[in-house]
Amino acid sequence: MDGTGILKIGVSRFLYGKGVIQQLPDEILRYGSKAFMVGGKTTLPLVRGLVDTQMREKKIAVVWVIMDEPNSVDFAKRLAADAGKEKAEVIVAIGGGKCMDLCKVFSDLAGLPLITVPTSVATCAGASAVSIMYTKEEGRYDCSIPKEKEVDSVLADLDIIGKSPKRLFASGIMDSIAKLPEIVNGRKEMDYPEVTIYKYMAYANSRFIYKFLTENGLKVYQNPEADERLLTDLVLINLIITSMVSGFSSGSDQLAVAHGLYDGTRMFFPEESKGALHGEIVAVGILMQMRFNGDPEEEYQNILSMMKEMNMPTKLKNIGVEPTEGNVAKLREYNIMKNNIVHEDDLKRLNLAFQEII
16 A cells, blocks of 8 residues: 555535426526536436426527437537536536446546436446446446546436336335445455455444345335335435445455346346346346355345345346356456456355356
């Protein structure tokens, strides 16, 4: 260690509550009067319909851009060039994780502040300081890019999020649950000073996330708007606390079998897995990770049962990947490389973990 460390954890401002989207125009004005708004084909029109009148009343000029291709570095560069031509002063990302990741790279390239408006709980990307990017041509996993600084503002509207599809709730819940088994990764000792302060802080936060979501996740999934407090707390956990775990993990030696499966699936099987959400692929990876960790059978069955109740995939074939010997070998070798698995016992545990999802 060279004595210098940089942690990017949290966001400058996190606004949440029912109807908070109405504060977007004033939030934009904190940074400038011309906004470059990027979002999905469903989410961008939804938010535009809620704030367009206010934008005009407050004399905020807006460029609206539909995200209609993978979040590639090339796309981010083109958006940065367009924002420069338009003399934009602030970027607003609306929708899911891929839009958030695209706009984080875009904002760094353009040197502009970034506001994110996540429209579901399936995107801690709105508050994290890293972007997962894909290739322009095929949408394959390409690289991870750290952000220069934290996101400037996040607006999480409970009315919008509460009405999002149940599938997105399930995906977000399982993606956050994954943090604990991934941080533990088979270790018997997780106390400080046996592990680094970074890993311990990631572990402490991920334990609370795991406990809350395994106890309350199904309740919110089944009826998101029935209990406003539970919905609010789940939004905070998924959209900000989970991103903090990612921030601390960037300073630790985290091994992630579950997210290793995700990256490998998107790299080798982008077309086959196109219909699967990020959290759905990670959920299949959780079953691998728990077997790799040697977690108690009762705990494993609890997670498996929860996944089934939320109609989540549990096998490779459920995420579009045929479990042939060749396909499994590709994913296995990628996971070994990605996570630097070298010890014979770990390789045996990884083989057993893959058997769980075939």
